[in-house]
Amino acid sequence: MQTFWTSVVTFAHTVTQQVGERLLTEFGKVQATSKSDGSLVTQSDQWADHYLRQAIATAFPDHGVLSEEVEHIFPDTDWCWVIDPIDGTTNFSRGVPIWGTSLGLLYQGVPVFGFVHFPPLGQTFHGFWSAPEQPDGAFCNQTPIHTRPDAPAGNQCFSLCARSLSVLKNPFPCKLRMLGSASYNLLIVAQGVTIGAVEATPKIWDIAGVWPIIQAAGGAWISLAPDPIFPLTVGQNYSQVAYPTLALSQDQWVEQFVPLVTSIGQPPATS
Incomplete structure (x- = not known):
């Protein structure tokens, strides 16, 4: 093998x-x-x-x-x-x-x-x-990488995507960044650069490559949709399926951050 x-x-x-x-x-x-x-x-x-x-x-x-x-x-x-x-x-x-x-x-x-x-x-x-x-293992340019151990604070960075700006409606405990690449937003959590990242509408090709890297680096991957992401289903068309996602540097911050970004995984209200 x-x-x-x-x-x-x-x-x-x-x-x-x-x-x-x-x-x-x-x-x-x-x-x-x-x-x-x-x-x-x-x-x-x-x-x-x-x-x-x-x-x-x-x-x-x-x-x-x-x-x-x-x-x-x-x-x-x-x-x-x-x-x-x-x-x-x-x-x-x-x-x-x-x-x-x-x-x-x-x-x-x-x-x-x-x-x-x-x-x-x-x-x-x-x-x-x-x-x-x-x-298991995660690497950047062949060098092992690990997530940050730091607690959330005003001097820690957190990445948003262009469709996740609704989190700005409430006070947020970190400095916010937006990079324009779903995979890079998430991978810098694995690299220890940011404490977390959220992506509102990534498709399966946006996340399949980074999913194992983040977890191998010590991070937590949280689906903001009700159904699990994996395993994928044979015969299903994934062209229009989105996977709202939160990635965090440590499991222990999940309870703090999930309430701040939960709205991203919910369908818009209808009148």
Whole structure:
């Protein structure tokens, strides 16, 4: 099994580096268009999605694929890769250097390995969580990472997404930041930079790669929706399913923060 995991890490590193090299040449130079859900897409997203799917089919022909741009239905395979070719497409198209490529490897519908590469930042995260015959661990540029032990305070940072501004209606115990990339918002919790992060409407490709990394680094992942996120369901179309999420540096802060962000996971009131 160790040989398998060595091949998985090597593959993820190689293919995201290859994709990143080309994307850097297109960074800030491409036009974006709106998709049906209001998010943006560029030709770079579509190229990267295709390149990653083809690479996985060659290296792991018995593995399934779920991707943001093409493959939305969860396949009937034990192993499945979940692809976000460019997380932070708005940043990418506007020249803001916080974007990356995310890969999550699921076993029986649950992420056990994540790999996320941010070319402009020179940062590459990966991690294992409850992977078969593989120790848990989280890393940035091959160096182990861990969440912060600090208590919430006015000098600690917490990340929001653009759709989670409703938390500002109440006093908040941390300094707030907004970065424009769901995976980076969440991963800097794992890295010990922020004490927490919330994402209001991430899709499965936004979170599959970071889910194992955050928990392996010592963090807590809290779904703000009533139903559990994993395992995924064979045959379900995940193109329009959102997973409001709270990530925290420590389990002990869950009771303090959940009441502050619960409204993010609730449907809007109707008149």
